[in-house]
Amino acid sequence: MTGVLVTGGTGKTGRELVSLLRGQGVPVRVASRNPAADDPDAIRFDWDDPATHPAALAGQDRVFVVPPGQSLDPMPSVGPFLAQAQRLGVRKVVLLGSSIPLAPRAPELAAQVRAQPGGVVLRPSGFMQNFLSPHPLGERIRRDGEIRTAAGDGRVGWIDVRDIAAAAAALLTDLDAVPGDQRDHLLTGPQALSYPEAAAIITAGTGRPVRVVHASADQQAAELRAAGIPAQFAAILAAADAGVRPGREDEVSTAVLDLTGQPPRSFTQFVQEHAARWAAPAA
Ligand SMILES: NC(=O)c1ccc[n+]([C@@H]2O[C@H](COP(=O)([O-])OP(=O)(O)OC[C@H]3O[C@@H](n4cnc5c(N)ncnc54)[C@H](OP(=O)(O)O)[C@@H]3O)[C@@H](O)[C@H]2O)c1
Structure with missing residues (x-):
């Protein structure tokens, strides 16, 4: 089976994305440290516990990555996860980045995603x-x-996070190869x-x-x-x-309209x- 693993699936952006993907009939896996007992698609996932990563990735061909929120260095947990995703056959990765990188190594993480086949970075304001x-x-x-x-x-x-989720959904439902010049979007x-x-x-x-x-x-x-x-x-x-x-x-961009066909x-x-x-x- 293939589908989309949504990390941060209980967060502001992730839960909107889950709802949009479900509305389009796309299978989702909702990652959380505390998976909802009544949601068959929910799976336990903790950036700080790499043992939870393989089961979350298994069988998924797309991933939405919400790095650990207030971490000063997401690389030790997210870097190996991305490599593992690639090994397991994930074809598309969409990273929730930021217009202003907060963590000192956030630009390095974004660069790793952009360098990966099917990797796209969203940089919302x-x-x-x-x-x-x-x-x-x-x-x-x-x-x-x-x-x-x-x-x-x-x-x-x-x-609005709903427009970030809409942009992510558009990218995650299109399995075509992503040209190098379309791997980074400032979203406003x-x-x-x-x-x-x-x-x-x-x-x-x-x-x-x-x-x-x-x-x-x-x-x-x-x-x-x-x-x-x-x-x-x-x-x-x-x-x-x-x-x-x-x-x-x-600054403002036209990326939401360009990606979704709808103005933000x-x-x-x-x-x-x-x-x-x-x-x-x-x-
Ligand atoms: N706020 C802004 O203005 C702004 C602007 C640009 C970019 N951003 C970026 O947006 C991201 C926040 O996104 P959001 O607002 O959608 O999230 P959010 O509502 O703050 O929720 C955070 C999500 O991350 C999950 N999470 C937290 N720690 C985790 C861990 N150790 N392992 C696994 N999951 C974990 C939480 O899941 P559980 O608690 O269920 O485990 C939750 O689903 C940040 O990376 C931030 O840099 C924010």
């Missing part, structure tokens, strides 16, 4: 879903009606927006005022640590936020669909 709880950004908006950021007025090409929404612009759209869409408090990268790192993010990773995230200020993320969702549309999620908590 910031997720619109970060504005929803339980992400620390969304949690602060919900709790305090506030965004704290070191990004100033720098813009980000925010993308239709418009780059600063935090003050995003806050204004949430305010207009919900009626709840959302203010932006400008912070330094150090203050931002402290916020993230307080939200439970490990210190080294909090520092990396805060530096990435500060990197937005001079315009590092101020706008932030305004995202806010309309999720307006109830920003209701102030009861006093």
Whole structure:
């Protein structure tokens, strides 16, 4: 049997991808450290436990790779997994990368995927879903009606994870060979927006005022640590936020439309669909 192994299959992007593939009748295997007992397609998979990798890969000819989230070095776990996938006959690998590589060795991982036959790297911009709880950004908006950021007025090409999943589904349902120049896609929404612009759209869409408090990268790192993010990773995230200020993320691409035939969702549309999620908590 062939099908798609979806690592991170319970995460924001992975579960949307699973749903899209199932809708198209594509067999899926949903990888998780805690596989759902009532899902016959769920399998136990842990990046930190290589003994779980062969059974997850067995019989699958395509893989969606979501590297371990807050790992500073994904290479020791994902590198051998990719080599093993190739040995076992996997024909297509789609990596969920990032427009700004966070882990120091993330570019090396992306290069390994691009070098593999059938390997494609998706580099999404910031997720619109970060504005929803339980992400620390969304949690602060919900709790305090506030965004704290070191990004100033720098813009980000925010993308809805459903559009990332749609792009991944398009790639994973096409088993043709991938030309070298189509192995890397920057994925963004239709418009780059600063935090003050995003806050204004949430305010207009919900009626709840959302203010932006400008912070330094150090203050931002402290916020993230307080939200439970490990210190080294909090520092990396805060530096990435500060990197937005001079315009590092101020770009949009046509990749979602090119890959899926559908334009990506706008932030305004995202806010309309999720307006109830920003209701102030009861006093
Ligand atoms: N947030 C952003 O703005 C942004 C922008 C660009 C790129 N990205 C990238 O997107 C990725 C996050 O994707 P997402 O938001 O879809 O994920 P997510 O919702 O945060 O979920 C993470 C997924 O990874 C799985 N996972 C975590 N640790 C694991 C481990 N040790 N072994 C196996 N599975 C593990 C989790 O599965 P279980 O808990 O079920 O095991 C879960 O399905 C990150 O790699 C990040 O760099 C994020």
